[in-house]
Amino acid sequence: MSTTWKKEMGFQRVKMFLSSIQRNSLKSRYAYQYGLVHFQRFLFNKYQDYNLETILTPLKEDKINPYDMLDNFISYLQTGNPTLTASCIQLYMASIRSYLAYHDVDIIPSKLRER
Known part of the structure; x- marks a missing residue:
C-alpha cells in the first residue's frame, strides 16, 4: 500500500470501520478500502x-444532504474514471453506505436510486 493510501486511511474512525469489516473478510476490507480512498479523493476535490471523518458531523446534522453528495460522488466516479465498470461503482457505493451506516448516517437505497 502506498504512503498516500496510508495517509488517506489514517483516520481513526476509518480504521475502526475497516477493522470491523476485516473480521469477516480481509478481501472485503480491501474492497471497502478502495471505495473509501475514492470517496476521500472526491471529498478533497x-x-x-471535509475528510472521511469530518464529513460525518454535517451529514448527521443535515447540514449536507447525503443523497446529493452521493449522487455527486457517482458522477465524480463516472467522469474521473471512465474505465470503472458499473459493478465497481456499485461496490464503492456499498462501501460508502456501509461506512456511513457504521457511523449512524443512514441512507435509504430507494431514495438514492430515485436520483
Whole structure:
C-alpha cells in the first residue's frame, strides 16, 4: 500500500470501520478500502473543508444532504474514471453506505436510486 493510501486511511474512525469489516473478510476490507480512498479523493476535490471523518458531523446534522453528495460522488466516479465498470461503482457505493451506516448516517437505497 502506498504512503498516500496510508495517509488517506489514517483516520481513526476509518480504521475502526475497516477493522470491523476485516473480521469477516480481509478481501472485503480491501474492497471497502478502495471505495473509501475514492470517496476521500472526491471529498478533497468537491468538499475541500471535509475528510472521511469530518464529513460525518454535517451529514448527521443535515447540514449536507447525503443523497446529493452521493449522487455527486457517482458522477465524480463516472467522469474521473471512465474505465470503472458499473459493478465497481456499485461496490464503492456499498462501501460508502456501509461506512456511513457504521457511523449512524443512514441512507435509504430507494431514495438514492430515485436520483
